Amino acid sequence: MPDRVTLFINGKPISVPVGSIVAAAVARSYPSCFHHSVHQETRSPLCGMGACFECCVTINGSPHRRSCLTLCEEGMEVLTGA
Protein backbone atom coordinates (compact mmCIF):
# COMPACT_ATOMS: atom_id res chain seq x y z
CA MET A 1 0.00 0.00 0.00
CA PRO A 2 1.49 3.38 -0.98
CA ASP A 3 2.21 5.76 1.88
CA ARG A 4 1.45 8.89 -0.13
CA VAL A 5 -1.41 10.11 -2.33
CA THR A 6 -1.45 12.78 -5.00
CA LEU A 7 -4.39 15.16 -5.35
CA PHE A 8 -4.99 18.35 -7.32
CA ILE A 9 -5.59 21.69 -5.68
CA ASN A 10 -6.79 24.29 -8.15
CA GLY A 11 -5.31 22.05 -10.85
CA LYS A 12 -1.87 21.78 -9.26
CA PRO A 13 -0.71 18.31 -8.11
CA ILE A 14 0.40 17.90 -4.52
CA SER A 15 1.65 14.77 -2.75
CA VAL A 16 0.71 14.24 0.91
CA PRO A 17 0.98 11.34 3.41
CA VAL A 18 -1.95 8.91 3.43
CA GLY A 19 -4.38 9.94 6.18
CA SER A 20 -3.90 13.69 5.60
CA ILE A 21 -7.02 15.83 5.72
CA VAL A 22 -7.82 18.00 2.73
CA ALA A 23 -7.54 21.15 4.86
CA ALA A 24 -3.88 20.35 5.54
CA ALA A 25 -3.16 19.73 1.87
CA VAL A 26 -4.90 22.96 0.90
CA ALA A 27 -2.97 24.91 3.55
CA ARG A 28 0.29 23.54 2.12
CA SER A 29 -0.63 24.93 -1.29
CA TYR A 30 -0.97 28.47 0.12
CA PRO A 31 -4.29 29.56 -1.45
CA SER A 32 -5.45 33.14 -0.90
CA CYS A 33 -8.43 31.70 0.95
CA PHE A 34 -10.45 28.50 1.29
CA HIS A 35 -13.75 30.12 0.35
CA HIS A 36 -15.66 33.41 0.49
CA SER A 37 -18.33 34.30 3.00
CA VAL A 38 -21.79 35.49 1.98
CA HIS A 39 -20.39 39.03 2.06
CA GLN A 40 -17.37 38.05 -0.07
CA GLU A 41 -14.88 38.07 2.78
CA THR A 42 -12.01 35.58 2.50
CA ARG A 43 -12.27 32.64 4.90
CA SER A 44 -9.93 29.91 6.16
CA PRO A 45 -10.23 27.12 8.75
CA LEU A 46 -10.97 28.12 12.32
CA CYS A 47 -12.14 25.15 14.39
CA GLY A 48 -10.63 22.23 12.51
CA MET A 49 -13.36 19.92 13.75
CA GLY A 50 -16.34 20.40 11.44
CA ALA A 51 -18.26 23.00 13.41
CA CYS A 52 -17.40 26.36 11.85
CA PHE A 53 -17.75 25.59 8.11
CA GLU A 54 -14.98 28.11 7.34
CA CYS A 55 -12.77 25.52 5.62
CA CYS A 56 -15.32 24.59 2.92
CA VAL A 57 -13.97 23.89 -0.56
CA THR A 58 -15.25 22.21 -3.71
CA ILE A 59 -14.22 18.55 -3.84
CA ASN A 60 -14.67 16.57 -7.05
CA GLY A 61 -17.27 19.10 -8.24
CA SER A 62 -19.26 19.06 -5.03
CA PRO A 63 -19.34 22.51 -3.37
CA HIS A 64 -19.31 23.36 0.36
CA ARG A 65 -17.40 20.28 1.56
CA ARG A 66 -15.67 20.67 4.89
CA SER A 67 -11.99 20.07 4.11
CA CYS A 68 -11.17 19.48 7.78
CA LEU A 69 -13.40 16.40 7.83
CA THR A 70 -12.34 14.93 4.50
CA LEU A 71 -9.35 12.66 3.94
CA CYS A 72 -7.20 13.13 0.85
CA GLU A 73 -7.69 10.53 -1.87
CA GLU A 74 -5.64 9.70 -4.94
CA GLY A 75 -6.62 11.92 -7.87
CA MET A 76 -8.99 14.08 -5.84
CA GLU A 77 -9.76 17.47 -7.42
CA VAL A 78 -10.07 20.37 -4.99
CA LEU A 79 -11.04 23.93 -5.84
CA THR A 80 -10.71 26.84 -3.41
CA GLY A 81 -11.96 30.42 -3.44
CA ALA A 82 -15.66 29.74 -4.19
Added chain:
Amino acid sequence: MNPTFDIIIVGAGIVGAACAAECARAGLKVLVLDRGPVAGGTTGAGMGHIVVMDDSEAQFALTRYSRRLWHELRPDLPASAEYDQCGTLWVAADEQEMAEVRRKEKYYNQRGVRAEVLDARAVAAAEPNLRRNLAGGLRVVDDGVIYPPCAARYLIESAIAWKAQLRTGADVRALLREGGVVMADGSRFSAGIVVNAAGPWSPALIPGLPVRKRKGHLVITDRYPGQIHHQIIELGYLKSAHSVGTDSVAFNVQCRKTGQILIGSSRQYNEEGTEINHEILERMLQRAFEYMPGLAKLTVTRCWTGHRAATPDKLPLIGPVPDNEKIWLATGHEGLGITTSLATGKLLTDLLLERPTEISAEPYAPARLLQTNESAPEPCLTA
Protein backbone atom coordinates in the same frame (compact mmCIF):
# COMPACT_ATOMS: atom_id res chain seq x y z
CA MET B 1 -57.58 61.53 31.78
CA ASN B 2 -56.59 61.12 28.16
CA PRO B 3 -54.76 57.89 27.32
CA THR B 4 -51.03 58.18 26.62
CA PHE B 5 -51.33 56.49 23.24
CA ASP B 6 -54.02 56.27 20.59
CA ILE B 7 -53.06 52.70 19.94
CA ILE B 8 -50.85 50.04 21.47
CA ILE B 9 -49.86 47.12 19.27
CA VAL B 10 -48.81 43.97 21.07
CA GLY B 11 -46.47 42.03 18.81
CA ALA B 12 -43.63 43.26 16.59
CA GLY B 13 -43.92 40.55 13.98
CA ILE B 14 -44.67 41.49 10.41
CA VAL B 15 -48.41 41.90 11.07
CA GLY B 16 -47.88 44.16 14.08
CA ALA B 17 -45.20 46.05 12.15
CA ALA B 18 -47.51 46.61 9.17
CA CYS B 19 -50.32 47.80 11.48
CA ALA B 20 -47.90 50.14 13.27
CA ALA B 21 -46.61 51.63 10.01
CA GLU B 22 -50.10 52.25 8.68
CA CYS B 23 -51.54 53.66 11.93
CA ALA B 24 -48.53 55.92 12.48
CA ARG B 25 -48.70 57.15 8.89
CA ALA B 26 -52.33 58.07 9.50
CA GLY B 27 -51.20 60.31 12.35
CA LEU B 28 -52.10 58.09 15.29
CA LYS B 29 -49.87 57.97 18.35
CA VAL B 30 -48.59 54.41 18.33
CA LEU B 31 -46.68 52.22 20.80
CA VAL B 32 -45.45 48.78 19.72
CA LEU B 33 -44.59 46.27 22.45
CA ASP B 34 -42.93 42.89 22.06
CA ARG B 35 -41.50 40.63 24.73
CA GLY B 36 -38.72 39.61 22.29
CA PRO B 37 -37.00 41.46 19.45
CA VAL B 38 -38.64 42.64 16.20
CA ALA B 39 -39.66 39.58 14.14
CA GLY B 40 -38.43 37.21 16.83
CA GLY B 41 -41.38 34.82 16.66
CA THR B 42 -43.36 33.46 13.74
CA THR B 43 -42.10 36.08 11.28
CA GLY B 44 -38.46 35.23 11.87
CA ALA B 45 -39.06 31.49 11.65
CA GLY B 46 -41.03 31.34 8.41
CA MET B 47 -40.51 31.32 4.69
CA GLY B 48 -41.28 34.55 2.86
CA HIS B 49 -44.17 33.91 0.52
CA ILE B 50 -45.77 36.80 -1.37
CA VAL B 51 -48.51 34.73 -2.99
CA VAL B 52 -52.09 34.88 -4.17
CA MET B 53 -54.07 31.90 -2.84
CA ASP B 54 -57.58 30.78 -3.69
CA ASP B 55 -58.59 28.63 -0.77
CA SER B 56 -61.71 30.83 -0.52
CA GLU B 57 -62.97 34.02 -2.18
CA ALA B 58 -62.07 35.92 1.00
CA GLN B 59 -58.56 34.50 1.07
CA PHE B 60 -58.14 35.34 -2.60
CA ALA B 61 -59.35 38.92 -2.09
CA LEU B 62 -57.00 39.48 0.86
CA THR B 63 -53.91 37.93 -0.75
CA ARG B 64 -54.48 39.69 -4.09
CA TYR B 65 -54.93 43.06 -2.36
CA SER B 66 -51.89 42.54 -0.18
CA ARG B 67 -49.68 41.31 -3.01
CA ARG B 68 -50.50 44.51 -4.87
CA LEU B 69 -49.49 46.53 -1.80
CA TRP B 70 -46.13 44.69 -1.75
CA HIS B 71 -45.66 45.53 -5.44
CA GLU B 72 -46.33 49.19 -4.66
CA LEU B 73 -43.94 49.14 -1.71
CA ARG B 74 -41.21 47.39 -3.64
CA PRO B 75 -39.26 50.51 -4.77
CA ASP B 76 -38.96 51.61 -1.14
CA LEU B 77 -37.84 48.27 0.30
CA PRO B 78 -34.18 47.98 1.32
CA ALA B 79 -31.99 45.42 -0.44
CA SER B 80 -31.87 43.45 2.83
CA ALA B 81 -35.57 42.62 2.38
CA GLU B 82 -34.47 40.55 -0.65
CA TYR B 83 -37.73 41.01 -2.52
CA ASP B 84 -37.61 38.70 -5.53
CA GLN B 85 -40.51 38.50 -7.95
CA CYS B 86 -39.57 34.95 -8.90
CA GLY B 87 -43.12 33.70 -9.44
CA THR B 88 -44.71 30.64 -7.89
CA LEU B 89 -44.58 27.32 -9.70
CA TRP B 90 -47.30 24.94 -8.52
CA VAL B 91 -46.32 21.47 -9.68
CA ALA B 92 -48.83 18.79 -10.56
CA ALA B 93 -47.83 15.15 -10.10
CA ASP B 94 -50.69 13.57 -12.07
CA GLU B 95 -53.72 14.26 -14.27
CA GLN B 96 -55.96 14.80 -11.27
CA GLU B 97 -53.70 17.61 -10.11
CA MET B 98 -53.52 18.96 -13.69
CA ALA B 99 -57.30 19.35 -13.61
CA GLU B 100 -56.80 21.50 -10.52
CA VAL B 101 -54.08 23.45 -12.36
CA ARG B 102 -56.52 24.25 -15.19
CA ARG B 103 -59.23 25.26 -12.73
CA LYS B 104 -56.83 27.56 -10.89
CA GLU B 105 -55.53 29.09 -14.11
CA LYS B 106 -59.06 30.06 -15.12
CA TYR B 107 -59.96 31.31 -11.64
CA TYR B 108 -56.86 33.49 -11.35
CA ASN B 109 -56.99 34.97 -14.85
CA GLN B 110 -60.71 35.77 -14.58
CA ARG B 111 -59.84 37.83 -11.51
CA GLY B 112 -56.89 39.68 -13.01
CA VAL B 113 -54.06 37.58 -11.57
CA ARG B 114 -51.65 36.38 -14.25
CA ALA B 115 -51.23 32.61 -14.27
CA GLU B 116 -50.15 30.20 -17.00
CA VAL B 117 -50.40 26.45 -17.44
CA LEU B 118 -47.13 24.63 -18.10
CA ASP B 119 -47.02 21.16 -19.63
CA ALA B 120 -44.52 18.55 -18.49
CA ARG B 121 -41.88 19.76 -20.93
CA ALA B 122 -42.29 23.41 -19.95
CA VAL B 123 -41.98 22.52 -16.24
CA ALA B 124 -38.76 20.62 -16.96
CA ALA B 125 -37.41 23.60 -18.90
CA ALA B 126 -38.40 26.05 -16.15
CA GLU B 127 -36.97 23.95 -13.31
CA PRO B 128 -34.49 21.36 -14.64
CA ASN B 129 -33.79 19.98 -11.17
CA LEU B 130 -37.37 18.79 -10.65
CA ARG B 131 -37.97 15.10 -11.26
CA ARG B 132 -38.93 14.26 -14.83
CA ASN B 133 -42.30 12.46 -14.64
CA LEU B 134 -44.40 15.38 -13.47
CA ALA B 135 -47.66 16.12 -15.26
CA GLY B 136 -47.17 19.89 -15.47
CA GLY B 137 -47.73 22.98 -13.41
CA LEU B 138 -49.11 26.45 -12.95
CA ARG B 139 -46.92 29.53 -12.92
CA VAL B 140 -48.32 32.49 -10.97
CA VAL B 141 -46.13 35.07 -12.63
CA ASP B 142 -46.23 38.03 -10.23
CA ASP B 143 -45.81 36.13 -6.96
CA GLY B 144 -42.54 36.53 -5.13
CA VAL B 145 -40.51 35.89 -2.03
CA ILE B 146 -39.12 38.20 0.63
CA TYR B 147 -36.85 37.88 3.65
CA PRO B 148 -39.37 38.40 6.46
CA PRO B 149 -37.22 39.64 9.38
CA CYS B 150 -35.77 42.49 7.34
CA ALA B 151 -39.14 43.33 5.79
CA ALA B 152 -40.65 43.53 9.29
CA ARG B 153 -37.76 45.67 10.49
CA TYR B 154 -38.29 48.02 7.55
CA LEU B 155 -41.99 48.39 8.42
CA ILE B 156 -41.16 49.08 12.09
CA GLU B 157 -38.58 51.67 11.04
CA SER B 158 -41.20 53.28 8.79
CA ALA B 159 -43.55 53.43 11.78
CA ILE B 160 -40.83 55.00 13.92
CA ALA B 161 -40.17 57.56 11.19
CA TRP B 162 -43.87 58.44 11.57
CA LYS B 163 -43.33 58.96 15.32
CA ALA B 164 -44.35 55.52 16.57
CA GLN B 165 -42.55 54.18 19.64
CA LEU B 166 -41.13 50.68 19.92
CA ARG B 167 -40.28 48.78 23.09
CA THR B 168 -38.74 45.34 22.75
CA GLY B 169 -38.16 43.03 25.70
CA ALA B 170 -41.51 44.39 26.91
CA ASP B 171 -43.66 41.54 28.22
CA VAL B 172 -47.37 42.34 28.18
CA ARG B 173 -49.28 40.32 30.78
CA ALA B 174 -52.84 41.57 30.40
CA LEU B 175 -55.11 43.81 28.38
CA LEU B 176 -57.21 46.34 30.24
CA ARG B 177 -60.91 46.52 29.54
CA GLU B 178 -60.76 50.31 29.84
CA GLY B 179 -57.97 50.49 27.23
CA GLY B 180 -54.33 49.76 27.84
CA VAL B 181 -51.98 47.04 28.97
CA VAL B 182 -50.34 45.72 32.13
CA MET B 183 -46.71 44.73 31.86
CA ALA B 184 -44.92 41.83 33.58
CA ASP B 185 -43.41 44.27 36.08
CA GLY B 186 -46.84 45.65 36.95
CA SER B 187 -46.44 48.95 35.11
CA ARG B 188 -49.21 50.09 32.78
CA PHE B 189 -49.63 51.92 29.52
CA SER B 190 -52.97 53.48 28.66
CA ALA B 191 -54.32 53.65 25.14
CA GLY B 192 -57.54 54.28 23.30
CA ILE B 193 -57.22 50.93 21.58
CA VAL B 194 -55.02 47.88 22.04
CA VAL B 195 -54.35 45.60 19.06
CA ASN B 196 -53.44 42.01 19.86
CA ALA B 197 -51.01 41.09 17.09
CA ALA B 198 -49.24 38.39 19.07
CA GLY B 199 -49.82 35.66 16.46
CA PRO B 200 -49.80 32.16 17.97
CA TRP B 201 -49.37 33.68 21.43
CA SER B 202 -52.42 35.95 21.11
CA PRO B 203 -54.71 33.62 23.13
CA ALA B 204 -52.49 34.16 26.19
CA LEU B 205 -53.90 37.69 26.38
CA ILE B 206 -57.44 36.76 25.39
CA PRO B 207 -58.39 33.36 26.79
CA GLY B 208 -60.72 31.48 24.47
CA LEU B 209 -59.47 33.16 21.31
CA PRO B 210 -59.81 30.54 18.54
CA VAL B 211 -56.17 30.67 17.44
CA ARG B 212 -54.10 27.50 17.63
CA LYS B 213 -50.39 26.95 17.27
CA ARG B 214 -49.55 25.03 14.12
CA LYS B 215 -45.94 23.97 14.16
CA GLY B 216 -43.72 23.92 11.08
CA HIS B 217 -40.18 22.78 10.33
CA LEU B 218 -37.73 24.41 7.94
CA VAL B 219 -34.33 23.45 6.59
CA ILE B 220 -31.84 25.78 4.91
CA THR B 221 -28.95 24.68 2.72
CA ASP B 222 -25.61 26.21 1.93
CA ARG B 223 -25.40 28.42 -1.19
CA TYR B 224 -26.30 26.76 -4.50
CA PRO B 225 -27.17 29.57 -6.93
CA GLY B 226 -29.18 28.39 -9.93
CA GLN B 227 -30.54 25.26 -8.27
CA ILE B 228 -34.10 26.66 -8.40
CA HIS B 229 -35.62 29.67 -10.15
CA HIS B 230 -39.15 29.96 -8.72
CA GLN B 231 -40.65 29.25 -5.38
CA ILE B 232 -41.93 25.77 -6.05
CA ILE B 233 -44.91 24.20 -4.29
CA GLU B 234 -46.58 20.87 -4.91
CA LEU B 235 -50.32 21.07 -5.50
CA GLY B 236 -50.63 18.49 -2.74
CA TYR B 237 -49.70 21.39 -0.46
CA LEU B 238 -53.32 22.40 -0.56
CA LYS B 239 -54.32 19.03 0.88
CA SER B 240 -51.62 19.44 3.52
CA ALA B 241 -52.66 22.96 4.45
CA HIS B 242 -56.33 21.98 4.60
CA SER B 243 -55.97 18.81 6.59
CA VAL B 244 -57.09 19.34 10.15
CA GLY B 245 -56.04 17.14 13.01
CA THR B 246 -53.34 15.14 11.26
CA ASP B 247 -49.68 15.94 10.81
CA SER B 248 -48.83 16.66 7.20
CA VAL B 249 -45.89 17.53 4.97
CA ALA B 250 -45.66 19.08 1.51
CA PHE B 251 -42.86 19.94 -0.90
CA ASN B 252 -42.14 23.66 -0.90
CA VAL B 253 -38.79 25.31 -1.74
CA GLN B 254 -37.67 28.91 -2.00
CA CYS B 255 -34.36 30.46 -3.00
CA ARG B 256 -32.76 33.21 -0.92
CA LYS B 257 -30.77 35.93 -2.68
CA THR B 258 -27.63 34.23 -1.37
CA GLY B 259 -28.45 31.06 -3.31
CA GLN B 260 -29.42 29.25 -0.11
CA ILE B 261 -32.48 27.04 -0.47
CA LEU B 262 -35.24 26.92 2.11
CA ILE B 263 -36.91 23.52 2.22
CA GLY B 264 -40.36 23.06 3.77
CA SER B 265 -43.00 22.35 4.83
CA SER B 266 -44.70 20.59 7.73
CA ARG B 267 -47.87 21.22 9.71
CA GLN B 268 -48.63 19.89 13.17
CA TYR B 269 -51.20 20.78 15.79
CA ASN B 270 -50.67 20.00 19.48
CA GLU B 271 -46.92 20.48 19.28
CA GLU B 272 -46.26 23.37 21.62
CA GLY B 273 -42.49 22.94 21.95
CA THR B 274 -39.85 24.32 19.62
CA GLU B 275 -37.77 21.13 19.46
CA ILE B 276 -37.19 19.35 16.15
CA ASN B 277 -39.47 16.38 15.58
CA HIS B 278 -37.13 14.07 13.67
CA GLU B 279 -39.85 11.83 12.34
CA ILE B 280 -41.72 14.67 10.62
CA LEU B 281 -38.46 16.32 9.53
CA GLU B 282 -37.53 13.05 7.82
CA ARG B 283 -40.95 12.84 6.14
CA MET B 284 -40.68 16.45 5.00
CA LEU B 285 -37.24 15.95 3.47
CA GLN B 286 -38.23 12.67 1.82
CA ARG B 287 -41.17 14.50 0.24
CA ALA B 288 -38.79 17.19 -1.04
CA PHE B 289 -36.38 14.58 -2.43
CA GLU B 290 -39.27 12.89 -4.28
CA TYR B 291 -39.86 16.10 -6.21
CA MET B 292 -36.25 17.28 -6.45
CA PRO B 293 -33.84 14.36 -5.98
CA GLY B 294 -30.73 16.56 -6.22
CA LEU B 295 -31.62 18.25 -2.94
CA ALA B 296 -30.42 15.15 -1.11
CA LYS B 297 -26.84 15.94 -2.16
CA LEU B 298 -26.80 19.48 -0.81
CA THR B 299 -25.26 20.55 2.48
CA VAL B 300 -27.76 21.68 5.09
CA THR B 301 -26.56 24.37 7.45
CA ARG B 302 -29.51 24.65 9.82
CA CYS B 303 -32.99 23.41 10.62
CA TRP B 304 -35.51 24.92 13.01
CA THR B 305 -39.19 25.15 13.87
CA GLY B 306 -41.82 27.86 14.24
CA HIS B 307 -45.49 28.18 15.06
CA ARG B 308 -48.20 29.52 12.78
CA ALA B 309 -51.31 31.16 14.21
CA ALA B 310 -54.15 29.06 12.82
CA THR B 311 -57.88 29.85 12.91
CA PRO B 312 -60.65 27.30 12.28
CA ASP B 313 -61.70 28.87 8.95
CA LYS B 314 -58.21 29.67 7.58
CA LEU B 315 -58.87 33.42 7.62
CA PRO B 316 -57.24 35.97 9.92
CA LEU B 317 -58.97 37.95 12.65
CA ILE B 318 -58.89 41.67 11.84
CA GLY B 319 -60.99 44.18 13.78
CA PRO B 320 -62.54 44.75 17.19
CA VAL B 321 -63.63 41.91 19.48
CA PRO B 322 -67.37 41.76 20.19
CA ASP B 323 -68.37 43.58 23.38
CA ASN B 324 -65.24 45.68 23.71
CA GLU B 325 -64.38 48.23 21.06
CA LYS B 326 -61.10 49.04 22.84
CA ILE B 327 -59.60 45.62 22.10
CA TRP B 328 -58.81 44.76 18.49
CA LEU B 329 -57.25 41.78 16.82
CA ALA B 330 -54.72 41.37 14.01
CA THR B 331 -53.82 37.72 14.32
CA GLY B 332 -54.57 34.24 12.97
CA HIS B 333 -52.78 34.62 9.62
CA GLU B 334 -51.47 31.05 9.69
CA GLY B 335 -49.06 30.48 6.78
CA LEU B 336 -49.91 33.64 4.89
CA GLY B 337 -48.96 36.38 7.32
CA ILE B 338 -46.04 37.67 5.30
CA THR B 339 -48.27 38.13 2.25
CA THR B 340 -51.31 39.46 4.10
CA SER B 341 -49.55 41.71 6.63
CA LEU B 342 -49.79 44.85 4.50
CA ALA B 343 -53.49 44.40 3.73
CA THR B 344 -54.09 43.74 7.42
CA GLY B 345 -52.43 47.04 8.31
CA LYS B 346 -54.55 48.91 5.75
CA LEU B 347 -57.84 47.26 6.72
CA LEU B 348 -57.23 47.73 10.43
CA THR B 349 -56.35 51.41 10.02
CA ASP B 350 -59.29 52.10 7.67
CA LEU B 351 -61.67 50.42 10.13
CA LEU B 352 -60.20 52.33 13.07
CA LEU B 353 -60.55 55.67 11.33
CA GLU B 354 -63.91 54.72 9.81
CA ARG B 355 -62.58 55.20 6.31
CA PRO B 356 -63.90 53.09 3.43
CA THR B 357 -61.92 49.88 3.03
CA GLU B 358 -60.64 48.84 -0.37
CA ILE B 359 -61.96 45.29 0.00
CA SER B 360 -64.74 44.15 2.31
CA ALA B 361 -63.37 43.57 5.81
CA GLU B 362 -66.43 41.54 6.78
CA PRO B 363 -64.94 38.04 6.16
CA TYR B 364 -62.10 38.78 8.60
CA ALA B 365 -64.22 40.31 11.39
CA PRO B 366 -63.50 38.60 14.73
CA ALA B 367 -67.24 38.50 15.50
CA ARG B 368 -67.62 35.58 13.07
CA LEU B 369 -65.65 33.30 15.40
CA LEU B 370 -66.03 34.94 18.80
CA GLN B 371 -69.28 34.54 20.72
CA THR B 372 -70.26 37.51 22.77
CA ASN B 373 -70.05 37.17 26.57
CA GLU B 374 -68.65 33.66 26.64
CA SER B 375 -65.33 34.40 25.00
CA ALA B 376 -65.31 38.14 25.35
CA PRO B 377 -61.88 39.16 26.55
CA GLU B 378 -61.53 39.47 30.27
CA PRO B 379 -58.62 41.52 31.52
CA CYS B 380 -56.62 38.85 33.31
CA LEU B 381 -55.05 41.00 36.00
CA THR B 382 -52.87 39.31 38.56
CA ALA B 383 -53.43 40.21 42.20
